[in-house]
Amino acid sequence: MRELIRNSIVxxxxxxxxxxxxxxxxxxxxxxxxxxxDEEQDQTVNTVYDxxxxxxxxxxxxxxxxxxxxxxxxxNGLGRNADISQVSINVKGTILAELVKPTPPHHPSIATLxxxxxxxxxxxxxxxFNSSEKVCTVHMQINQDAVFxxxxxxxxxxxxxxxxxxVLIALALVYIMYRMVTNPIKSISDRLHTLLPQNGExxxxxxxxxxxxxxxxxxxxxxxxxxxxxxxxxxxxxxxxHALGEKKFQAxxxxxxxxxxxxxxxGELISYNQALxxxxxxxxxxxxxxxxxxxxxxxxxxxxxLMIHSAISEAQILSEDFYIELGQNKKKWLNIVLxxxxxxxxxxxxxxxxxxxQQEEKAHQLAVTDHLTGLNNRLGLDREMARxxxxxxxxxxxxxxxxxxxxxKFKTVNDTYGHSAGDIVLVHxxxxxxxxxRKTDFIARLGGDEFVLxxxxxxxxSKAEEIARKIISQASRRIDISPDTQVQIGTSIGxxxxxxxxxxxxxxxxxxxxAMYEVKQHGRNAYQVAPxxxxxxxx
Ligand SMILES: Nc1nc2c(ncn2[C@@H]2O[C@H](COP(=O)(O)OP(=O)(O)OP(=O)(O)O)[C@@H](O)[C@H]2O)c(=O)[nH]1
Numbered sequence: 001m002r003e004l005i006r007n008s009i010v011x012x013x014x015x016x017x018x019x020x021x022x023x024x025x026x027x028x029x030x031x032x033x034x035x036x037x038d039e040e041q042d043q044t045v046n047t048v049y050d051x052x053x054x055x056x057x058x059x060x061x062x063x064x065x066x067x068x069x070x071x072x073x074x075x076n077g078l079g080r081n082a083d084i085s086q087v088s089i090n091v092k093g094t095i096l097a098e099l100v101k102p103t104p105p106h107h108p109s110i111a112t113l114x115x116x117x118x119x120x121x122x123x124x125x126x127x128x129f130n131s132s133e134k135v136c137t138v139h140m141q142i143n144q145d146a147v148f149x150x151x152x153x154x155x156x157x158x159x160x161x162x163x164x165x166x167v168l169i170a171l172a173l174v175y176i177m178y179r180m181v182t183n184p185i186k187s188i189s190d191r192l193h194t195l196l197p198q199n200g201e202x203x204x205x206x207x208x209x210x211x212x213x214x215x216x217x218x219x220x221x222x223x224x225x226x227x228x229x230x231x232x233x234x235x236x237x238x239x240x241x242h243a244l245g246e247k248k249f250q251a252x253x254x255x256x257x258x259x260x261x262x263x264x265x266x267g268e269l270i271s272y273n274q275a276l277x278x279x280x281x282x283x284x285x286x287x288x289x290x291x292x293x294x295x296x297x298x299x300x301x302x303x304x305x306l307m308i309h310s311a312i313s314e315a316q317i318l319s320e321d322f323y324i325e326l327g328q329n330k331k332k333w334l335n336i337v338l339x340x341x342x343x344x345x346x347x348x349x350x351x352x353x354x355x356x357x358q359q360e361e362k363a364h365q366l367a368v369t370d371h372l373t374g375l376n377n378r379l380g381l382d383r384e385m386a387r388x389x390x391x392x393x394x395x396x397x398x399x400x401x402x403x404x405x406x407x408x409k410f411k412t413v414n415d416t417y418g419h420s421a422g423d424i425v426l427v428h429x430x431x432x433x434x435x436x437x438r439k440t441d442f443i444a445r446l447g448g449d450e451f452v453l454x455x456x457x458x459x460x461x462s463k464a465e466e467i468a469r470k471i472i473s474q475a476s477r478r479i480d481i482s483p484d485t486q487v488q489i490g491t492s493i494g495x496x497x498x499x500x501x502x503x504x505x506x507x508x509x510x511x512x513x514x515a516m517y518e519v520k521q522h523g524r525n526a527y528q529v530a531p532x533x534x535x536x537x538x539x
Contacts, residue, residue, distance in 0.1 A: 025166030040151030
């Protein structure tokens with residue numbers, strides 16, 4: 001509390017005014033004191049001279065006629081002056097009259113610094129009849145202490161008056177400052193302490209300060225308060241809106257069927273909703289399974305990291321499908337949509353697209369399947385050949401044999417027994433192929449009675465020839481097209497080969513086709529191996 005008072009503007013301004021006033025007052029008082037002491041001492045000496053002048057004629061007569069009584073009167077007259085301690089009249093070295101007064105002991109003080117050094121006055125007295133003839137000398141000893149005491153008492157009075165005036169002016173100044181400045185400021189400050197702007201309260205103008213600087217200050221503070229209150233109202237309104245938005249988002253986040261998540265730039269989950277936990281088969285609980293997504297898409301992490309990098313660096317919304325396995329026979333396709341939010345945080349959505357993927361797969365399968373035999377069709381072959389060509393070019397492929405098969409005299413079956421009989425033959429032949437080949441081999445019907453086999457991973461021509469022979473043998477057996485009708489067909493096979501190096505699918509097929517054409521030319525129902533030129537740059 002004492003500290004508060006000491007720091008208050010009222011206390012400090014009053015102290016400053018009083019301090020400055022006293023300093024100036026004391027300065028002027030000291031100057032006035034010195035001046036008055038000096039003046040008074042000069043005045044005293046002048047008075048002594050005046051007194052001597054008034055008695056000079058009497059002294060002149062007393063000396064001239066050598067009248068001791070008259071000289072004593074002059075001496076006593078001069079001696080009545082309190083500032084003279086000793087008077088004597090000397091006539092030609094002889095004292096005619098003398099007065100010596102007892103002097104009190106001298107007490108030195110700091111004030112005596114201003115004392116003038118006037119010891120004595122000697123005055124030559126002229127003859128009453130001839131002013132140029134000196135008849136005697138009057139010697140006066142000055143009582144310096146008396147002169148000084150007399151002078152300082154007057155100066156002290158003046159100084160006291162001056163100090164009193166200073167005190168009065170200082171107090172008046174303090175009072176005026178208190179009434180006009182510090183008290184109004186204090187009342188504004190006290191009001192500000194208890195002001196409740198949210199209740200619409202404003203500062204009041206101090207009494208008689210409406211139009212001056214303090215009035216302006218109050219107006220400005222009120223304007224700031226009003227602006228502040230309206231800003232606070234706006235902010236409160238925004239906060240409410242924000243809270244509502246958050247609630248809505250939280251409801252969507254909790255109840256959405258879509259998985260919603262946040263992840264960091266390393267692919268670690270920061271937060272996710274229930275839908276995502278269900279999709280990834282995560283245990284429900286407080287702990288965030290941060291590595292769950294990376295674990296579930298095992299083997300495709302690089303794709304996710306590339307996606308994260310692009311989302312951040314290109315500020316794009318990216319979408320990709322990922323394949324996950326949740327235990328045995330529980331496979332899912334998830335579509336992940338990702339975009340960078342801020343500070344390396346990414347937001348994303350995950351949808352289960354397993355059904356769509358399955359339909360796509362079905363459609364794809366349908367597109368590459370021969371409807372009659374269930375084998376691959378030409379499109380299927382083209383895609384498979386393109387895939388193998390890419391693998392071989394990348395160095396990740398394998399050698400294989402291509403067998404191009406064309407049934408012999410198939411047209412006759414169609415023409416003799418009808419198209420459906422031809423279909424039975426085609427399906428029968430397809431079954432032979434499926435029976436004869438490994439699961440890893442590829443079988444396609446290009447159309448009509450033309451088939452292609454890809455014996456993958458096979459590097460041994462004798463084995464390819466053995467398979468060709470087996471097919472020819474099995475296909476040559478009679479086929480029942482109805483309980484009482486049988487047909488027999490033959491097969492012509494052209495064989496081409498590629499090692500695990502880059503190859504041209506068209507060339508490989510053309511080589512087999514040429515070999516097969518040779519077989520047709522030379523009696524059919526046999527196989528022919530296309531010549532293999534490992535150094536042929538055209539391969
Ligand atoms: N049944 C049936 N016949 C088809 C189908 N697609 C094409 N064909 C017929 O299959 C026949 C194939 O003709 P070719 O291979 O030229 O006749 P081919 O008698 O085998 O002659 P070579 O090969 O020289 O022995 C044509 O008659 C086509 O109409 C089909 O899906 N089903």
